[in-house]
Amino acid sequence: MSWFIANTDKDVKEMLKIIGAKTIDDLFSDIKPRHEIKSFDLEEGRSEFEVIEHIRQIAKNNASDLVSFLGAGLYDHYVPAAVSSLMSRGEFYTAYTPYQPECSQGTLQSLFEFQSMICALTDMDIANASLYDGGTALYEAMMMAIRVTGRKKIVMDGGVSPIYRKIIKTYTSNLDIEFQETPVVHGQSDRKQIEKVIDKQTAAIILQNPNFFGAVDDHSDVVEKAHSQGVLVIESVYPISLGVLKTPGEMGADIVTGEGQSLGLSLNFGGPYLGFMATKKKYVRKMPGRIVGQTQDLNGKRCFVNTLQAREQHIRREKATSNICTNVALCAIQSAVYMSLLGRQGLKELAQLNLDKAEFARQELEKIKGVEVKRSSPTFNEFTVCLPKDAQEVIDAMVVKGFAAGFPLARYYPNMEKYLLIAITEKRTRQEICDYVKALEDVLWN
Amino acid sequence: MELIFEKSREGRRGYHIPKTDILVKVNMKAPYIRKADCPWPEVSELDVVRHFTQLSRLNYSVDTNFYPLGSCTMKYNPKFTEVAAGMEGFANLHPLLPQLDSTLVQGALEVLYQMDRILSEITGMDDFTMQPLAGAHGELTGTMLMAAYHRKKGNKKKFIIIPDSAHGTNPASAAIAGYEIVTVATDKSGVVDLEEMKSKITDECAGVMLTCPNTLGIFNSDIDKVAECVHKVDGLVYYDGANLNALMGRARPGDLGFDIVHVNLHKTFATPHGGGGPGSGPVGVKKQLSKFLPISRVIKKQDGFYALNYDYPDSIGYIAAFYGNFSVILKAYAYILMLGAEGLKEAADQAVLNANYVMECLKDDYDLAFPRRCMHECVFSASRQEKKGVHAIDIAKFLIDEGMHPPTVYFPLIVKEAIMIEPTETESKKDIDDFIEVMKKAAKAAQENPESFKSLPKTTSITRPDEVKAAKDIKTNYFAKS
Structure with a gap:
């Protein structure tokens, strides 16, 4: 017997005898000869040591050691050791969805605390217990707005991540939804255009703050205009920035989503991440995803359960608010641990430090001849620069010098081949920033 | 148990931010700033560790309790896969690095490519996308692939047939892809009623979604006949992979007539369920559907290098931002490598x-x-x-x-x-x-x-x-x- 199988040969014999079968093959008698497998050409099994060594070799082929100035929605923040230590507890990670609340209070209370911390962060009433990631959360928010308003037109601000927009485009390709896009001017949302296109047929306007180009905005006036037409406002946010920036709740947004990777999750080459969603109390029954609620047990003791399940697929099937079943509970709990460690003061200081370091980098970069740093709007920890050269050439040369220089905006905006999106987190030291600036100057002029 | 907020004391801290090493100090001003501090709890690191450790002990889990939750395949999650996923070379890898240069992430792309090949072999399909982030997300991807196929062929399809024993995610996913749902009953032997299904299959049938063995734990010996009927009207047969654990090394959906499958890596391939995710739901298809798969796709070039290819004009597009729940995929890869063909069959x-x-x-x-x-x-x-x-x-x-x-x-x-x-x-x-x-x-x-x-x-x-x-x-x- 091998690999995590616990039955001994003797066990198997006894069990077969009780079942009344001669061999294990007999148990598969419903699979007829004509169904039988045509091929199962996999390698032979290996020992744990061999597998780990094999994967260690593969890992060496990843340039994870570049000093990173790459963000574009995913950020290289420091994760305190207590986070991974707590998340290695099997009681959290080898449990499943808390269908049975009496033996799942650990997961349920953690998720309740997660929801509460997301509400505190965004200034919203109610958050769900997570969605897959920031992009799918934004899609779910859009569908929710359509359910709430009964309207089918969506206005998309030009500052929303192009990656998210591609996801939404895929999901809605079979549905009858009209999209209108408004541009960004001087980095921020174009008020005039927004006013022009939103109307009584519009379900929602989708905004992002800071936007994909790093620009910070105050959308309060956009919210006011939208609400005057009965249009909902969906705001996609970067959680760490809310340590200093005006919250979507203060702006009056109706649905808030975001990518929670920056709240204590590793970059993991794209996942798992953490989609979050928060909204106003009046819309809770239209919200997708699991929601944990407080209640009491038979003895009047406070406890937590999955609530409002009548919205969900396992009950409503094709009429559910979403098809989502498994979400990312573990990532939500992980971020709850991170948010608890950071606390009120930590978040504020962390956000300020990101802000300061990015400004330092901007000032240093501005000293390089021919580098134009966009300053038309405030930014948080990411900003756009225009280089005197093709950004891809610069990136290639910077890789040789040990840097992931930033994101080449031409990937999504073909006319921006000289633009680079640069992110600075608290992990980038003064020395690294100065080395980066010097390397860039070298690449551009030597 | 007390909430973490109830343990909060003003001025207590659980983490110290790096000391600033620069002189610049930005004074962000109204209207761009938040009015009041975010009221996250003020607790010490020990408070946090004790709180969440105590909370964890209120859970039953595979590591602590017998956990025979049907349809969820709560098998043991081997610890070494966590070590693999935690390796610096993977955990710290930014998903947009290949946008700078795909040679920077050859290791990660190799894992994705190999898993595409391995899952294709296990399920008898031709190509896989690793992007779907959970089983239900795979179902949605699958039904969208169906829609893309029919649109390309000019087929006028309206509905998808789903047995009454199906997971709730099946009809919910099909509805999002724009289809109506037609339900077929289960017969006396516990499998989908073939006669009723035949009577409901019309030219407007886009396809059928089936779990096999079904949610009653029964392998339908007529499964190939079901597929045949659906194919007659150019419908597609979707395999909900929730129960693949029963078939490994014994039968393959691809050989049974299925056109599209999703696999729950967190069930069959032993990655942890995480108290309700993250999961991972890769989707595999037969050749005629490959061109519709989501982008990006990982290819192996003639020089042996891996690259991301976005050039598939018929693709349904982006189903997720990146390449799927990568670290989950990596854990499943490690598990499959350890077990090999013989170990999977034995499982x-x-x-x-x-x-x-x-x-x-x-x-x-x-x-x-x-x-x-x-x-x-x-x-x-x-x-x-x-x-x-x-x-x-x-x-x-x-x-x-x-x-x-x-x-x-x-x-x-x-x-x-x-x-x-x-x-x-x-x-x-x-x-x-x-x-x-x-x-x-x-x-x-x-x-x-x-x-x-x-x-x-x-x-x-x-x-x-x-x-x-x-x-x-x-x-x-x-x-x-x-």
Whole structure:
């Protein structure tokens, strides 16, 4: 017997005898000869040591050691050791969805605390217990707005991540939804255009703050205009920035989503991440995803359960608010641990430090001849620069010098081949920033 | 237990931010700043560690308890896969690095490419996308692939056929892809009613979604005939991979006539369920559907280098931002490498053995929904106990009281008072015997002392919660003003 199988040969014999079968093959008698497998050409099994060594070799082929100035929605923040230590507890990670609340209070209370911390962060009433990631959360928010308003037109601000927009485009390709896009001017949302296109047929306007180009905005006036037409406002946010920036709740947004990777999750080459969603109390029954609620047990003791399940697929099937079943509970709990460690003061200081370091980098970069740093709007920890050269050439040369220089905006905006999106987190030291600036100057002029 | 917020004391800290090493200080001004500080708890690192450690102990989990939750395949999650996923070279890898240069992420792309090949071989499909982030996300991807296929061919399709035994995610996913749902009943033998299905298949049928073995744990010997009927109207056959654990090395969806499959890596390939995710739901297709798969796709070039290819004009587009739940995929890869062909087949064999053993041992105490050979799980009904006023949920609470996680109850929906048991291959006869004993004890108590169930469980941190109150007096946020 091998690999995590616990039955001994003797066990198997006894069990077969009780079942009344001669061999294990007999148990598969419903699979007829004509169904039988045509091929199962996999390698032979290996020992744990061999597998780990094999994967260690593969890992060496990843340039994870570049000093990173790459963000574009995913950020290289420091994760305190207590986070991974707590998340290695099997009681959290080898449990499943808390269908049975009496033996799942650990997961349920953690998720309740997660929801509460997301509400505190965004200034919203109610958050769900997570969605897959920031992009799918934004899609779910859009569908929710359509359910709430009964309207089918969506206005998309030009500052929303192009990656998210591609996801939404895929999901809605079979549905009858009209999209209108408004541009960004001087980095921020174009008020005039927004006013022009939103109307009584519009379900929602989708905004992002800071936007994909790093620009910070105050959308309060956009919210006011939208609400005057009965249009909902969906705001996609970067959680760490809310340590200093005006919250979507203060702006009056109706649905808030975001990518929670920056709240204590590793970059993991794209996942798992953490989609979050928060909204106003009046819309809770239209919200997708699991929601944990407080209640009491038979003895009047406070406890937590999955609530409002009548919205969900396992009950409503094709009429559910979403098809989502498994979400990312573990990532939500992980971020709850991170948010608890950071606390009120930590978040504020962390956000300020990101802000300061990015400004330092901007000032240093501005000293390089021919580098134009966009300053038309405030930014948080990411900003756009225009280089005197093709950004891809610069990136290639910077890789040789040990840097992931930033994101080449031409990937999504073909006319921006000289633009680079640069992110600075608290992990980038003064020395690294100065080395980066010097390397860039070298690449551009030597 | 106290909430973390109730442990908060002004000025206490759990983490110290790096000291600033620059002189610049930005004074962000109104209207761009938040008015009040974010009221996250103010606690020490020890407070946090103790709080979440204590919380974790209120959970039942595979690491601590027998966990035969049907349809969820709660097998043991080997620890070495966590080590693999935690390696610096993967954990710190930014997903946009390949946008700078794909040679920077050759290791990660190799994992994705190899998993595409491996899963194709295991399921008998031609190509895979690793992007879907969970099983239901895979279903959505699959139904969108169906839609793309029919649109390309100019087929006028309206509905998808789904058996009444299906997971709720099937109809929910098909609805999002824009299809109506037509339900087909289960016949007396516990499989989809072939005659009824034939009568419902018209030219407007886009396809069928099936779980195989189905949610009753039964392998449908006519599965290839079902596929044949659907193919006759140019419909596609979708395989819900939730129960693939029963078939590994024995049969492949691709050989059985399925055109699209999703695989739940967190079930079949032993990645942790995480208290409700993250999962991973890669989707595989037959050749004629490959061109519709989501972008990006990982290719291996002639020079041996891996690259991301976005150039598929018929692709349905982006189903997720990046390449799927990469670290989950990596864990599954490590698991598959360790087991190899023989180990995977043995996993299926032992899973089926364990389930049949449970079924045989409990069939005198509980009514079997469909008395016949099962595969990896078996479904009982508590209808006999219900006559005494003891419901499936009561039996679940009895098990919790005895320190065992209950099976899935009230699913599949077509079985009254359903109790769906999936022991998985990693449980031993000894542990299964213990479970059987507790189940027998519950059955006996149901006959002799049905009233005793109402106050169960008693051994856990809480008794039964008031779910009606939770839905009525909605409190989902500690900070909400009530």
